[in-house]
Amino acid sequence: MEKIIDAAGMGFAELNRLVKTAAEKKIRIERCLGQRYIACGLKDKEIFIDGTPGNALAAYLDGCRVEVAGSVQDATGDTMNAGTLIVHGSAGDATGYAMRGGKIFIEGNVGYRCGIHMKAFKENKPAIVIGGRAGSFLGEYQAGGVIVVLGESGDEKPAVGNFCGTGMHGGEIYLRSERLPALLPPQVRAEKIAALPDGAAELVKSWCAFFGRKAEKYLRSAYFRLTPDSANPYKRLYTVN
């Protein structure tokens, strides 16, 4: 059974209460517009959202599948632990902040500071796949996990903005691009790779499956792989006082 919630004109507190207390595993939210904190801390549900959910969607998510027909806003997937988020649109700033597990698939672009302080833990390896372009500070302080940018933005602008990987000290970023982004910080190592490794290729295939694209086109492209140069990039020289 699927529970259908018409969110038109509904405040976030009421909507989220309905979602949390629903007996049904499957929930469909229709006419969603700006309601914040949807699916916050939730697990074991399948939520489909039609519209534009508000900020902090899927924060602390602990194992749901959330699919959005539309764009999502800022702080999506903050400290997400597990689950899958599929967005048929773009995402705002700080997407996947400190996420520790689960996967986020964005069809379009993401804003600034996507994947900031993303980290891996044991079997949890978070992943973000971005179909379009990423804003500046992609993977800032990244400590683990995988970010893939496919760069399909329909314009001439570069696939990622400035200061990509600032403070990065773990994990990997794959950029589908012919040229490297400007201003890579010195502690980030970039290498051109002939083919995506299996894990990243699987992510790209999943992304293609979700958004009805042909995987071949994306798998055959040139990618740059960005990794931190050492595990401890910012061991600034301290002197004990």
Place this chain on the structure above:
Amino acid sequence: MKEMYIPPKYEVLRDQSKCVSCGLCVKECAEGVHFVDAKTGKYRTDDQKCVYCHRCVCVCPTHALQIARSRDTYPENANWDGQTVNELYRQAQTGGVLLSSMGSPKPLPVFWDRLLVNASQVTNPSIDPLREPMETRLFLGRRTAEAVRDENGLLKDTLAPQLELKVPVLFAAMSYGSVSYNVHESLARAAETLGTYYNTGEGGLHEDFYKYGKNTIVQVASGRFGVFRDYLETAAAVEIKMGQGAKPGIGGHLPGAKITEDVAETRMIPVGTDAISPAPHHDIYSIEDLRQLVYTVKEATDYKKPVIVKIAAVHNCAAIASGIARSGADVIAIDGYRGGTGAAPTRIRDNVGIPIELALASVDTRLREEGIRDNVSLIAGGSIRSSSDVLKAVALGADACYIGTAALMALGCHLCGACQSGRCNWGIATQRPDLVKRLDPEEGARRLVNLVTAWNLEIQEMMGGMGINSIEALRGNRLMLRGVGLTDTELKILGVRYAGQSL
């Protein structure tokens, strides 16, 4: 000149007539100060390594050891004192940023010591706390509920979630990683016995300590270490850490070497990787954004837990607190300039921020002026050293106080300020198993309970003298304080009169 010789700060004095060559000093000093000379078989010391933690002095069975300030100093100069000279040489040698631990030792004024407490004489009877009721129980949380009645005309409980404290003292945030497992266990057990709370800091909550959840405040800091659903749900309250008194405006960096298996598990990161906390929360650039994080936490915990927002005491903290009080937060914790830390750049620790007394008074005044004091409770921290500091903080407007350094001292800390080395001889700021086991959590908990119980008795005694038998009636009652040796501006900010001035 390749390396500048920097004379040792301290020297170890051994009274040979008392020394029985038992070797305990050698065994107990993780810094390696004491050793037996291979040639002569005599006990010797490497003073250069001594951090003045007093461990050897305390364990020496015959009291044969003393530590003194080294007599080897620089030419006398009131402007370039020895410490300043040492720091300059060290930086010229290494090009490094100076790193220190604990709260600032700089001699800035301590306003607690210039505030004096009132007592009743004749007009209002004093109370004997040993024989009459004297309440130190209090609740932290938002107190703005409307009087809503049910169909029988009875008041409905629409009050926001509250934290109940039996004593006006909580243990301040100290992360597992910066302090040891045994410190956390001591704090947790003591908090349970005392009817108060300890705070995980930003290093996550060890699985063994989930059972103390109802006495635990968990932190959500910019690095989000160990933050997940169960962590938030287990706790009694959630603290969003925006800043810390010892290092306002900067993040944290626990080096990979300190991320042992157990610490990694608790922080939910791989072993041996650096744990970097960004300076800001990168989703909070305004009060509106803070509101969003406050409500994210509330949504994740079904509005069942108070949310604390902790800030460092800085120049505009009154205006900032006013914003936080409107953000949906239930409690504001303010951490003063003298607060401690496991490691902070020396210049930040010693130069950034303002004293807690002035910050607290200005925040309380501002919230009252704006009619929003009941939106939040206030916790003051940043070097609360005694029961009278707590009492004065309450009279200046705090609901309760955080103690960090004082709690560690109850566990054996001697303020040597070498926490960053990870070789704490008292088993506090270390992850080395052989050192950690020096702190017995049962004994530690007992000492913490002793300390806070004693303070609570003293607080009751002083309240009794004032004729006040509930700590709630003392909160913000600045008429119970008078200042000495303070300027007009200081008195104005503190909102107290000069000693000798009547109403």
Place this chain on the structure above:
Amino acid sequence: MRKKKLTLRETAHVIAASFWSTIEQKGEPDRTQETLLRKMFPSLLVTGPFSIILGYTGGLMALNDRLKLRSMVCAEKGDLAYIASEESAIRAIEPNPEKIYAPAGGEPVLFELYGGERE
């Protein structure tokens, strides 16, 4: 802007100037122009979080700070332009915009009428 007769775009490059390292990556004439603007008006740089919408006779300008510490979304439909901090706010007024995008920090978005007249 009024006194020195700077254009709106130039003004944006003064108050939300790009980082020196970013300017150095730019092609000409942007690099020289933006360097000059930063040298001429260094004290007018605003570094904290802001998003502003400026309305004038001939149009609208939207601008974020250079680190983009604030949210901003722009949308267009026909001859109408929309600027908000959240996409949902725009969709509340216009559910089906033709174009919707998030401008980069420090890059002004201009919607002009009447040849952009400023007075």
